[in-house]
Amino acid sequence: MADPKMRILVVDDFSTMRRIVRNLLKELGFANVDEAEDGAIALQKLQAGGFEFVVTDWNMPNMDGLQLLQAVRAAPALSHLPVLMITAEAKKENIIAAAQAGASGYIVKPFTAATLSEKLQKIFDKMGG
Amino acid sequence: MSDFSGMEDLLQDFLQESGDLLSDVDNKLVDLEKDPGDHRLLNDIFRGFHTIKGGAGFLNATELVKLCHLTENLFDKLRNGEMELTPELMDSIMAATQSVRSMFGELSQGVQPRPAPEEVVQAMRAALDGKAPAAEPPPAAAAAAPASAPAPAAASAPPPPAEPPAAEAASGPNWQALHAAVTGQPAAAPPPAKDEHPGGPLAVASGAGVVPETEMTPHFPPEGRRATDKPGFVGTGASTGRRAEEKAAQRESTIRVDTARLDQVLNLSGEIGLTKNRLTSLRADILAGRNDSETLHELDQAVSQLDLLVSDLQNSVMKTRMQPIGRLFQKYPRIARDLARQLGKDVELALVGEETEVDKTMIEDLADPLVHLVRNAVDHGVESPDERQIAGKPAKSIVRLEARQEGDHIVLIIADDGRGMNPERIRAKAVEKGLIREEEANTLDDRQSLNLIFLPGFSTMTQASPVSGRGVGMDVVKTNIQKLNGSIDIHSEPGKGSTFLISLPLTLAILPVLLVLLGDQPFALPLSMVREILPIEGEKMQEVGGKETLVVRGEILPVIALSRLLGWPQVRTPEYGVLMQTAERSFILSVDSFAGRDDAVIKSLDDFRPHGVAGVTTLSNGQIVLILDMKELLADLNAHIDQRLGAKHSKALELSV
Numbered sequence: 072m073a074d075p076k077m078r079i080l081v082v083d084d085f086s087t088m089r090r091i092v093r094n095l096l097k098e099l100g101f102a103n104v105d106e107a108e109d110g111a112i113a114l115q116k117l118q119a120g121g122f123e124f125v126v127t128d129w130n131m132p133n134m135d136g137l138q139l140l141q142a143v144r145a146a147p148a149l150s151h152l153p154v155l156m157i158t159a160e161a162k163k164e165n166i167i168a169a170a171q172a173g174a175s176g177y178i179v180k181p182f183t184a185a186t187l188s189e190k191l192q193k194i195f196d197k198m199g200g
Numbered sequence: 201m202s203d204f205s206g207m208e209d210l211l212q213d214f215l216q217e218s219g220d221l222l223s224d225v226d227n228k229l230v231d232l233e234k235d236p237g238d239h240r241l242l243n244d245i246f247r248g249f250h251t252i253k254g255g256a257g258f259l260n261a262t263e264l265v266k267l268c269h270l271t272e273n274l275f276d277k278l279r280n281g282e283m284e285l286t287p288e289l290m291d292s293i294m295a296a297t298q299s300v301r302s303m304f305g306e307l308s309q310g311v312q313p314r315p316a317p318e319e320v321v322q323a324m325r326a327a328l329d330g331k332a333p334a335a336e337p338p339p340a341a342a343a344a345a346p347a348s349a350p351a352p353a354a355a356s357a358p359p360p361p362a363e364p365p366a367a368e369a370a371s372g373p374n375w376q377a378l379h380a381a382v383t384g385q386p387a388a389a390p391p392p393a394k395d396e397h398p399g400g401p402l403a404v405a406s407g408a409g410v411v412p413e414t415e416m417t418p419h420f421p422p423e424g425r426r427a428t429d430k431p432g433f434v435g436t437g438a439s440t441g442r443r444a445e446e447k448a449a450q451r452e453s454t455i456r457v458d459t460a461r462l463d464q465v466l467n468l469s470g471e472i473g474l475t476k477n478r479l480t481s482l483r484a485d486i487l488a489g490r491n492d493s494e495t496l497h498e499l500d501q502a503v504s505q506l507d508l509l510v511s512d513l514q515n516s517v518m519k520t521r522m523q524p525i526g527r528l529f530q531k532y533p534r535i536a537r538d539l540a541r542q543l544g545k546d547v548e549l550a551l552v553g554e555e556t557e558v559d560k561t562m563i564e565d566l567a568d569p570l571v572h573l574v575r576n577a578v579d580h581g582v583e584s585p586d587e588r589q590i591a592g593k594p595a596k597s598i599v600r601l602e603a604r605q606e607g608d609h610i611v612l613i614i615a616d617d618g619r620g621m622n623p624e625r626i627r628a629k630a631v632e633k634g635l636i637r638e639e640e641a642n643t644l645d646d647r648q649s650l651n652l653i654f655l656p657g658f659s660t661m662t663q664a665s666p667v668s669g670r671g672v673g674m675d676v677v678k679t680n681i682q683k684l685n686g687s688i689d690i691h692s693e694p695g696k697g698s699t700f701l702i703s704l705p706l707t708l709a710i711l712p713v714l715l716v717l718l719g720d721q722p723f724a725l726p727l728s729m730v731r732e733i734l735p736i737e738g739e740k741m742q743e744v745g746g747k748e749t750l751v752v753r754g755e756i757l758p759v760i761a762l763s764r765l766l767g768w769p770q771v772r773t774p775e776y777g778v779l780m781q782t783a784e785r786s787f788i789l790s791v792d793s794f795a796g797r798d799d800a801v802i803k804s805l806d807d808f809r810p811h812g813v814a815g816v817t818t819l820s821n822g823q824i825v826l827i828l829d830m831k832e833l834l835a836d837l838n839a840h841i842d843q844r845l846g847a848k849h850s851k852a853l854e855l856s857v
Contacts, residue, residue, distance in 0.1 A: 084251065085221075086217055087214045087217045088255055090210070132247065181254075
């Protein structure tokens with residue numbers, strides 16, 4: 072498994088959901104977690120540096136998760152960041168859109184720590200970590 | 201037992217956040233009705249349901265997930281222009297938000313929500329399928345629903361709405377393959393399947409029989425019929441259902457506090473700790489015999505500093521309980537809209553001062569009175585569009601709901617631009633109903649006459665309208681406001697409109713009081729009722745109608761001895777009178793002497809509450825003082841007088857409980 076001190080940014084406009092994701096990450100041993108309320112705030116935080124992983128909701132005001140993902144991939148300093156998308160949709164076109172934009176993974180709500188762990192592991196494996 | 205053991209915190213968070221979100225959605229729906237094409241509104245509402253759905257999934261609230269998903273699908277079609285927002289559809293959506301709210305109510309009781317009423321679900325499904333919300337039976341697919349009982353979250357299964365192909369992709373195994381495939385050759389992407397159709401798994405409101413009719417059923421208009429066609433039927437259901445639900449979900453045991461405020465509390469308590477240390481060391485010095493002027497000066501300084509810090513701390517702690525009243529106000533545009541529509545009126549509820557901060561407890565206790573006043577304004581205050589046109593007013597009327605802080609008070613205003621109230625008619629009505637006697641009615645000025653509407657059993661509508669004209673309510677409104685140490689006042693101008701003014705203290709925790717003495721015993725009177733203090737000179741007392749009175753600046757005021765109110769023997773002749781004023785009347789309370797004013801920190805007597813005592817407080821010397829509840833004491837006195845005089849209805853202007 073990856074470094075448990077890895078700094079993770081959880082992005083969701085719904086604070087309850089941020090808390091859920093944060094708790095699940097904690098269960099998996101990742102305690103170094105920061106939060107952002109939407110894509111725009113997340114992007115700012117990411118640009119400030121220090122993050123190694125992004126878990127983001129899709130549907131958010133101001134800047135949604137897909138836009139965030141696109142912005143991350145477009146920014147040379149951030150483009151390498153793994154981005155795990157969380158959504159309530161299991162629609163094919165959404166998954167395709169996420170894939171096209173370069174998402175590292177896609178997880179459908181609701182999920183458990185085990186599912187999350189599995190997704191993370193896949194991403195880490197792919198990163199060669 | 202709760203269905204959510206281990207998840208209580210999460211549930212609390214969810215309910216609070218989703219509750220706010222739903223109120224916001226409700227308001228946006230009202231706005232959307234005015235501007236059905238507004239893309240941003242459509243998006244926001246879509247996202248609202250979507251977000252609630254996401255959270256509900258983690259709570260395994262299957263029914264809530266289903267309902268939100270269905271509504272969300274509808275809005276997805278609406279925002280993509282695949283569907284038109286018809287008034288009938290609007291009704292269905294409103295009914296759905298209502299269902300969501302009642303599900304929150306169930307969740308707050310710790311039980312999983314029951315399925316939404318079948319007709320709500322059916323109407324939306326019909327709309328999604330492109331049919332008018334007529335009495336179409338639900339597609340047979342419902343039976344085949346793979347009862348996606350979300351295998352208690354343990355399974356990493358996707359949520360019930362997931363469709364097989366997508367679900368497969370989502371659960372992982374072929375993600376990388378898919379990724380490669382689509383990034384490599386996007387054109388080859390399979391055509392979007394019929395995802396839009398919430399096929400089988402959704403909307404299986406099979407257990408409609410379980411849903412208590414009183415709660416939900418009446419809100420939803422009979423198939424395809426506009427709510428306005430049958431105002432009474434829809435109206436009562438909506439109001440009672442809604443209120444009951446809000447009650448259930450109302451009491452929140454948690455509060456969200458701005459971290460800056462919390463930090464301030466922390467800072468201050470730290471400072472107080474330091475000052476305490478200083479005092480401890482000074483005490484040691486003094487006990488050791490050092491009492492030179494320098495030490496005493498330091499002591500004086502430390503105590504003054506502590507004084508300041510403690511009052512700062514009190515303020516800061518109080519502020520943590522303060523919440524913007526907007527959270528409460530949000531609920532009203534929808535209520536006003538629903539009611540106006542039933543009555544065929546065109547009413548806009550304008551919210552002003554939503555950022556005004558009010559104690560959290562007070563916000564909760566204000567919810568019901570404000571509902572009533574808003575409904576009252578829309579129902580009784582505002583005229584029908586025709587009437588308004590005849591009177592030369594714009595057809596659309598504005599009801600203003602305003603909050604603002606004035607000094608140490610919060611003022612709430614509910615103002616309409618309707619027909620206003622007629623004091624003459626109100627007096628006549630009160631006499632006719634036997635609430636007051638004719639002679640009494642004749643002595644009332646206009647302001648007092650308007651206040652008659654707060655009497656229990658008063659209603660000016662000749663025919664009880666199903667909405668708010670039952671003659672219950674206004675008296676309850678008043679009692680509730682008074683329970684918060686507040687007062688309510690009416691201004692009305694015939695033809696121009698009525699205004700209800702509610703004045704509330706900033707907090708319930710601290711009560712400014714006047715300390716009066718009876719013998720050596722101090723009692724505390726709420727300062728808000730005290731107008732002035734005057735000496736009582738025996739020769740100026742007059743007896744009118746068997747009662748002692750005093751003329752103050754031309755006004756004849758009854759003099760009531762505090763000893764008599766309390767049933768104590770009159771030992772001394774009272775020397776001072778306190779001119780007390782309540783909304784309806786003024787009187788002079790005679791007391792032996794004064795001990796000054798104080799900011800009483802009220803200790804409530806929860807289990808043991810003697811009649812006429814609002815609470816207790818401690819003085820600086822440690823003495824315990826009773827805070828008197830003047831309203832109760834006066835009511836007792838009146839009851840006593842009534843008994844003695846054998847009068848039947850002499851309580852017209854008293855503050856009865």
